[in-house]
Amino acid sequence: MAAALRLANLQRQQNGAPLSIAVLEKSRSSGAHMLSGAVFDPTVLEELIPDWRSKNSPLKIPVIKDHIYFLTEKHRLRFPVTPPPLRNHGNFVLSLNGLVKWLADLVEESGVDIFTGFSGTEILFDGDRVAGVRTGDRGVDREGKPKKTFEPGVDIRAAVTIFADGVRGNLTKQLIHRFSLDSGRSAQSYALGIRELWEVPEGRIAPGAVIHTLGYPLRMEEFGGGFAYGLSDGRLSIGFVSGLDYRDPLFDPHNAFQLFKQHPLIKDLLKNGQMIRYGAKALPEGGWHSIPRCHVDGALIVGDAAGFVNSLRLKGIHLAMRSGMCAADAAFEAIRLKDSSRDVLARYTASIENGDIHRELYPVRNVHQSFSGGLLAGLSYSALALLTRGWWIKDPMPTEPGYKRIESVRNYYRDREIKVTSADIDRRLTFDKLTSVHYSGTRHDEDQPNHLIVRDTDICRTVCLEEYKNPCTRFCPANVYEIIPVSGNSGGKELKINASNCVHCKTCDIMDPYQIIDWVPPEGGGGPQYEGM
Amino acid sequence: MKQIMILIITEHTGNVVNPVSWEVVAAAQNISGNNSITLGVMGSGLEQILSDFLQADVSEVLCVDNPDLLDYNSDSFVDAWAQVINNEMPDLVLLPHTYRTRDFAPKLASRLGSSLITDCIATKERDEGLTFVRPMFQGKFVADVIPEGKSPHFISFQIGAYRADEARKRIETASLRMFPLTIDKSKIRQHPEHPFKESQQAVDLSQADRIVAVGRGIKDQEHLPLVQQLAKELGAELAASRPICDAGWLPMDRQVGSSGQTVAPTLYFALGISGAIQHLVGMKGSRTIVAINKDADAPIFEIADYGIVGDLFEIVPAIISALEE
Numbered sequence: 131m132a133a134a135l136r137l138a139n140l141q142r143q144q145n146g147a148p149l150s151i152a153v154l155e156k157s158r159s160s161g162a163h164m165l166s167g168a169v170f171d172p173t174v175l176e177e178l179i180p181d182w183r184s185k186n187s188p189l190k191i192p193v194i195k196d197h198i199y200f201l202t203e204k205h206r207l208r209f210p211v212t213p214p215p216l217r218n219h220g221n222f223v224l225s226l227n228g229l230v231k232w233l234a235d236l237v238e239e240s241g242v243d244i245f246t247g248f249s250g251t252e253i254l255f256d257g258d259r260v261a262g263v264r265t266g267d268r269g270v271d272r273e274g275k276p277k278k279t280f281e282p283g284v285d286i287r288a289a290v291t292i293f294a295d296g297v298r299g300n301l302t303k304q305l306i307h308r309f310s311l312d313s314g315r316s317a318q319s320y321a322l323g324i325r326e327l328w329e330v331p332e333g334r335i336a337p338g339a340v341i342h343t344l345g346y347p348l349r350m351e352e353f354g355g356g357f358a359y360g361l362s363d364g365r366l367s368i369g370f371v372s373g374l375d376y377r378d379p380l381f382d383p384h385n386a387f388q389l390f391k392q393h394p395l396i397k398d399l400l401k402n403g404q405m406i407r408y409g410a411k412a413l414p415e416g417g418w419h420s421i422p423r424c425h426v427d428g429a430l431i432v433g434d435a436a437g438f439v440n441s442l443r444l445k446g447i448h449l450a451m452r453s454g455m456c457a458a459d460a461a462f463e464a465i466r467l468k469d470s471s472r473d474v475l476a477r478y479t480a481s482i483e484n485g486d487i488h489r490e491l492y493p494v495r496n497v498h499q500s501f502s503g504g505l506l507a508g509l510s511y512s513a514l515a516l517l518t519r520g521w522w523i524k525d526p527m528p529t530e531p532g533y534k535r536i537e538s539v540r541n542y543y544r545d546r547e548i549k550v551t552s553a554d555i556d557r558r559l560t561f562d563k564l565t566s567v568h569y570s571g572t573r574h575d576e577d578q579p580n581h582l583i584v585r586d587t588d589i590c591r592t593v594c595l596e597e598y599k600n601p602c603t604r605f606c607p608a609n610v611y612e613i614i615p616v617s618g619n620s621g622g623k624e625l626k627i628n629a630s631n632c633v634h635c636k637t638c639d640i641m642d643p644y645q646i647i648d649w650v651p652p653e654g655g656g657g658p659q660y661e662g663m
Numbered sequence: 664m665k666q667i668m669i670l671i672i673t674e675h676t677g678n679v680v681n682p683v684s685w686e687v688v689a690a691a692q693n694i695s696g697n698n699s700i701t702l703g704v705m706g707s708g709l710e711q712i713l714s715d716f717l718q719a720d721v722s723e724v725l726c727v728d729n730p731d732l733l734d735y736n737s738d739s740f741v742d743a744w745a746q747v748i749n750n751e752m753p754d755l756v757l758l759p760h761t762y763r764t765r766d767f768a769p770k771l772a773s774r775l776g777s778s779l780i781t782d783c784i785a786t787k788e789r790d791e792g793l794t795f796v797r798p799m800f801q802g803k804f805v806a807d808v809i810p811e812g813k814s815p816h817f818i819s820f821q822i823g824a825y826r827a828d829e830a831r832k833r834i835e836t837a838s839l840r841m842f843p844l845t846i847d848k849s850k851i852r853q854h855p856e857h858p859f860k861e862s863q864q865a866v867d868l869s870q871a872d873r874i875v876a877v878g879r880g881i882k883d884q885e886h887l888p889l890v891q892q893l894a895k896e897l898g899a900e901l902a903a904s905r906p907i908c909d910a911g912w913l914p915m916d917r918q919v920g921s922s923g924q925t926v927a928p929t930l931y932f933a934l935g936i937s938g939a940i941q942h943l944v945g946m947k948g949s950r951t952i953v954a955i956n957k958d959a960d961a962p963i964f965e966i967a968d969y970g971i972v973g974d975l976f977e978i979v980p981a982i983i984s985a986l987e988e
Contacts, residue, residue, distance in 0.1 A: 565940050568940045568944075
């Protein structure tokens with residue numbers, strides 16, 4: 131949205147031939163698939179929309195206090211001082227869904243077309259130049275045959291294509307693969323954020339109160355933490371982030387979130403409240419060294435798709451917008467010169483490397499990786515990094531993709547007893563996955579091809595069952611994957627995919643130990659409805 | 664209050680009255696004033712239809728019985744109703760908001776130069792006159808609309824806005840008036856094909872008065888006959904939760920839930936169904952819910968009127984024997 135708005139602004143400022151700008155959005159309405167905590171850094175808005183204050187923006191709740199707690203199962207320890215990078219003075223608590231809807235209105239007012247319900251499924255090439263995007267077919271039945279409502283996908287051709295398909299974006303994935311954009315870079319790391327929107331008695335938490343937690347229910351070896359942000363009108367945003375680089379194959383991020391809610395600190399916040407909405411999405415955590423090359427002939431990559439997230443400050447929205455603006459500047463220039471080759475578009479990468487994004491991300495480039503040594507190592511390094519601006523003996527700090535870090539049951543548990551703490555589900559405070567999915571508002575046309583492509587389901591029921599006990603049934607926060615007994619008495623098991631439960635979080639594509647799952651967009655318009663998230 | 668003349672355009676298929684017609688009768692009867700209500704029936708071979716409609720508490724039933732009007736056809740119906748309306752000069756023409764109405768009513772209204780207000784959910788008396796209430800923006804707002812221009816004004820009512828059983832009937836049959844007319848067949852542009860039929864007979868569970876639904880607790884397809892027997896004894900339709908249909912043990916048109924059908928029967932038996940919220944939203948409107956499940960914590964028990972915590976393989980046969988006595 132930021133890129134589109136910036137392009138429209140540039141065009142207006144500099145006149146010349148009118149640009150035709152289009153935004154393709156796979157959800158049914160702008161913002162429907164967007165969710166975050168969120169605590170938003172507004173500095174980028176000053177540049178993109180200087181008069182944002184007079185435009186009824188969603189920046190209504192300034193952060194008034196910032197608390198960090200370390201949790202054990204029953205107790206809490208508050209950090210006496212909030213470290214500078216985590217201080218949120220000047221920032222706003224808001225709904226990302228609300229922010230995107232507001233931006234979308236501004237984008238449309240400026241003459242840009244937003245095509246909702248259109249998923250980008252394929253990149254169009256002219257030789258090695260990106261020529262545009264093909265949208266998905268509509269009206270295809272479960273077996274892949276056209277229904278009466280069949281509409282073939284549309285080819286959208288453009289001089290410059292800006293890929294903003296989010297964390298583990300399906301098109302960015304193709305682009306990175308084709309042009310080896312990640313060669314020489316560190317592997318990308320991810321985390322899974324799961325959150326809920328609650329209504330609690332007014333006065334329970336002040337609007338603008340920001341709470342972050344470390345510790346329980348995660349163990350020292352696991353990355354992540356919880357958050358609770360006070361919104362207005364008695365609403366509360368509460369969630370839990372689990373690093374997708376855990377070693378225990380039996381770890382379940384959704385379960386961790388339920389355990390988190392049972393901690394007295396959080397339980398008291400939610401007492402007599404009601405859960406209104408649920409959602410989940412992965413986040414890129416790898417930082418500076420994991421960002422691939424983001425410019426190719428005819429295209430640029432922005433936002434979470436490239437990995438512009440500050441994992442120390444836990445912020446990525448302002449960086450995504452900043453990258454969008456830089457991409458718009460480069461694209462505008464390329465169109466003016468009638469040359470969108472990569473040499474011209476390299477201007478984008480230069481502006482990232484010499485600008486605010488580098489200034490912010492470079493000093494924290496090894497923070498997430500330091501946590502692979504455990505919580506203490508991570509915290510110590512992060513403190514050190516504040517002083518030394520990210521220095522480390524080995525830079526980049528060695529890292530491994532999460533799907534390689536996950537260990538087999540045999541290796542992780544060895545002779546120890548396999549003990550998993552499952553949260554009690556009471557359907558008032560804690561919920562099972564199916565109920566959670568219901569509250570995400572996710573809807574897909576049932577009669578369409580399955581969009582979670584598992585390339586070899588034999589592996590699921592034999593090797594994976596044995597080695598990892600099918601972690602997909604645990605790391606998916608939406609109960610998409612199930613291992614069920616085969617009909618009859620053969621005693622065998624098979625994989626069942628409930629594709630219509632999918633909330634588009636991308637965890638399966640990221641975390642599957644055999645990397646045989648490919649998430650592709652379902653028919654445009656399908657997916658969650660993250661109103662207020 | 665001014666006395667107005669109301670003409671109702673009813674709908675039927677073959678020899679079956681579409682119940683929404685009665686809903687419009689209720690709507691008409693609800694408009695205050697000592698109004699004259701005419702029930703309009705159009706088609707061919709209408710004895711059975713008329714015997715039904717003549718029970719209505721209305722001023723009269725006007726019948727156009729013409730072999731050219733046997734099958735619904737947009738041009739011919741518009742032509743015929745226009746003739747009736749030009750002759751009868753009603754103040755209001757009321758219709759049910761069905762697909763058929765959506766097809767011909769706009770044409771009819773514009774041919775007569777009249778306004779058409781669709782999908783109304785109520786009527787109101789305001790100082791400005793008789794007002795019609797209709798939803799806007801997918802139900803986020805409700806608007807009061809006052810028709811302008813010359814009579815008649817066409818109003819269509821949302822299905823379900825009024826209840827068919829609220830239509831007043833009376834013992835003495837209404838007076839019947841036949842309205843002969845001819846259709847100019849040369850002006851008819853549409854030639855309907857055979858009505859489209861699903862290749863498989865789809866079950867409409869929403870019409871069932873009793874339903875026996877089965878879930879994962881049934882364990883295996885081979886145990887279905889037990890459940891089918893219970894359904895037969897109860898005179899109930901068979902339904903299922905999602906996992907059963909996903910596994911192919913029962914066809915998709917028997918699925919109840921958010922991705923299946925929504926039902927509200929008088930009696931709903933939930934056998935071996937845990938009660939995931941996706942299933943509950945499809946059946947919680949049922950008048951009486953009986954749940955049998957081994958798990959005492961199953962969410963289904965939160966909404967069941969009668970719950971039995973136990974093994975359905977023991978309990979269902981016991982129920983069947985009790986019913987057989």
